[in-house]
Amino acid sequence: MKFGVSTFITDQGIAPAPLGRAVEQRGLDSLLIAEHTHIPVDRRSPYPGGGELPDIYYRTLDPFVALAAAASVTERILLGTGIALVAQRDPIITAKEVASLDLVSGGRAVFGIGVGWNREEMENHGTNPRTRGRLVDERLRAMRELWTKDKAEFHGEFVDFAPVHSWPKPVQRPHPPVYVGGGEAAFERVAALGDAWLANSLPPQELGPKIDRMRSIAGRDVPVTVYAVAKDPEIIEKYLQLDVERLLFYLPTMPEAETLACLDELADVAQRFR
Secondary structure, three states: OEEEEEEOOEOOOOOHHHHHHHHHHOOOOEEEEOOOOOOOOOOOOOOOOOOOOOHHHHOEOOHHHHHHHHHOOOOOOEEEEEEEEHHHOOHHHHHHHHHHHHHHOOOOEEEEEEOOOOHHHHHHOOOOHHHHHHHHHHHHHHHHHHHHOOOEEEEOOOOEEEEEOOOOOOOOOOOOOEEEEOOHHHHHHHHHHOOEEEEEOOOHHHHHHHHHHHHHHHOOOOOEEEEEEOOOHHHHHHHOOOOOOEEEEEEOOOOHHHHHHHHHHHHHHHHOOO
């Protein structure tokens, strides 16, 4: 079992460079960070976690800027989005950002993606919430063309461009792994476009049957990473009984001193299971 960290990097918490360095120094294998471009003040979409929406959702740093800062002071850990909101992102620009992160990190980028839940947020980007799933799938296909072709072109319902030159190409071939976030509605996306399933905080007793269904749909042994896991050894023990590649501990957004102390605790828990 591999252990990493999932968190929100904001202007009020630890900076990305010392965070990346601290994660690597403690023997954890990955750092995945969340993305929201903004949060509309007048919002009808309910917060999936229930209750009031934490302000970390509208204070997040740009993920690729933050991950590049972490890349500059690390050598080993995987650096990824968890998740990037592809429904709100231009595919040509995003393809360049992912490839650039992979280049400056020496091939350590992970592209965690999702469709998003905040309808008002995506509407501000010109995205129709009713078609966001099809939009995400098409943008992912277009990005794969940009990563893998010297003269890339794409013609679809939402994305349409004639042959273009786009560099850099990713270090990882054919491209950085795409970790598809979401529940059962995302299983077809995992099957068609994903290299792994990023399962969001599902308890072990629910996750096991869903892994079986997801792999049945995909027709292959898709790796699974579980996002935002608590540091409870009893729960982790149950995850060990499942075929899961990685657990991402949830790291609260805090100032540097508190963050380092929390990372010490997470590393101690991870060490018990190595």
